[in-house]
Amino acid sequence: MYINDKLDELLNAETIRRYSITYKHHVVFWVIYFAINTLRWGSVHDDFALSLKTNLIGFPIHIALAYFNIYFLMPKYVYTRKYVLYAFLMVACLFIMLLVKFNLTYYLIDTNVMPEGPGETDSITFNYAMTTMIGELYVVAFATAIKVTVDWLREHSKLHELEKRQLTTELKFLRSQVSPHFFFNTLNNVYSLTLEKSNKAPEVILKLSELMRYLLYATRKRKQDLKSEIDCIQNYIDLERIRFDDSLQIDIGISGDMENKTIAPMLLVPLIENCFKHGATKSIGEIHIAIDINVTDDYMYFNVSNTVPKKEVEGKVATRGGGIGLSNVKKRLELGYTPEDYELSIFEKDNMFHVNLKLKV
Structure with a gap:
């Protein structure tokens, strides 16, 4: 006040x-x-x-x-x-x-x-x-x-x-709205690894530290280097891999020239987090998440998809388009970019939930 x-x-x-x-x-x-x-x-x-x-x-x-x-x-x-x-x-x-x-x-x-x-x-x-x-x-x-x-x-x-x-x-x-549950879960994983005296514990702590540093400092800027944003995504995924172990299958493709390209910080992370929150945590059996990032000329093409939870498929639940993560991204795009700078599409196809974003960088 x-x-x-x-x-x-x-x-x-x-x-x-x-x-x-x-x-x-x-x-x-x-x-x-x-x-x-x-x-x-x-x-x-x-x-x-x-x-x-x-x-x-x-x-x-x-x-x-x-x-x-x-x-x-x-x-x-x-x-x-x-x-x-x-x-x-x-x-x-x-x-x-x-x-x-x-x-x-x-x-x-x-x-x-x-x-x-x-x-x-x-x-x-x-x-x-x-x-x-x-x-x-x-x-x-x-x-x-x-x-x-x-x-x-x-x-x-x-x-x-x-x-x-x-x-x-x-x-x-909006930039600060990364789920606190992710950090709680990661800290619990670190605690379990330290009890088991696992060699993974130092690596997990280092990645969590890098992610938190990015959240604290990079988000103060209006725009951040695209490469730094992608590094943050990779750290996030690595931490989630430890959490879900062998039940998680992730395909990642990153291509294109990212030099001198910028993006609103923490814009993509909620979309990745959304896959784990609504796909991985609710699925029973094999979990598949696909992420493809391609930079062509002045545009980034970001496509992410995840397995639709079996309970949602069996119950015929409508396509998710209004989750907190997706609403966050939509609002930030409206506030930080002009309508000509981006295209966002969200849809469900073949039991997979897809989010495609074309963004001027």
Whole structure:
């Protein structure tokens, strides 16, 4: 829980840093906006002094109304879906702004409050009211659009990072799901071999150590060398051979160029484990498992099959397609590869259970 809290804290801090509006940004925005507006209206009136005066009066009103809308009206009424009340209050604010701007302009600058108009305007006419309120609304909308866009980018980035972290966590969990029963059984075998003072005991311990080292360290990477994955499979099979002794017949074929080929770690082991779990442990009599791995160009063709347990054949149990091992592999393929990168088929034929995987490596 502590680690998750820390991750959330770091994630939020990084996202806020990436898409945050500081005081410096506010100042720069309004200074640039003020300069452009002053130059614009100075050119229109051919009087930059008048433009400077009117903007000095108008911009504090712009700023106050923009921030009042962004930090009060929108959170309180728009985000809570009170749109009618929001519209009413916005119109009321624009009207109050109109009265304030008219009186400040009239008494501090010029009685002609609308010099760009067709004639002299010394009272609040309909044209003056509409022009001023729409102009004010334009400024407020522009500032609000910037704030909403930055907020959306921040939330979108945060959501993306959370999804990415969730996928990474899920993949790590799936990679770690090799049956603990395998290790218990192997340790029991080691115990029996040590009691018998068998020469096989040191070899079994060494192979188990290599397998555990691979599980601990290689699975931290997103991709692992294909050759290392196959070495892990061979160690796993060697350990299972000891467990089942002469009742187990395994045919293994490995071919192709594996140099510079990579694969998601522990992707194939659950498929091999599945053969022993559902084939070897449930069969009575001869057990046959066939494994063929071939690398051609950029693709690995992995085919594994095992004898269907006699109880399942006699009871006409449906083909196994939803075991934990197979579900694990399907989920990892979905999370770690694109649909174009792999083909997975699972079927039963001639009392043999088959899993065929074509994977881009």
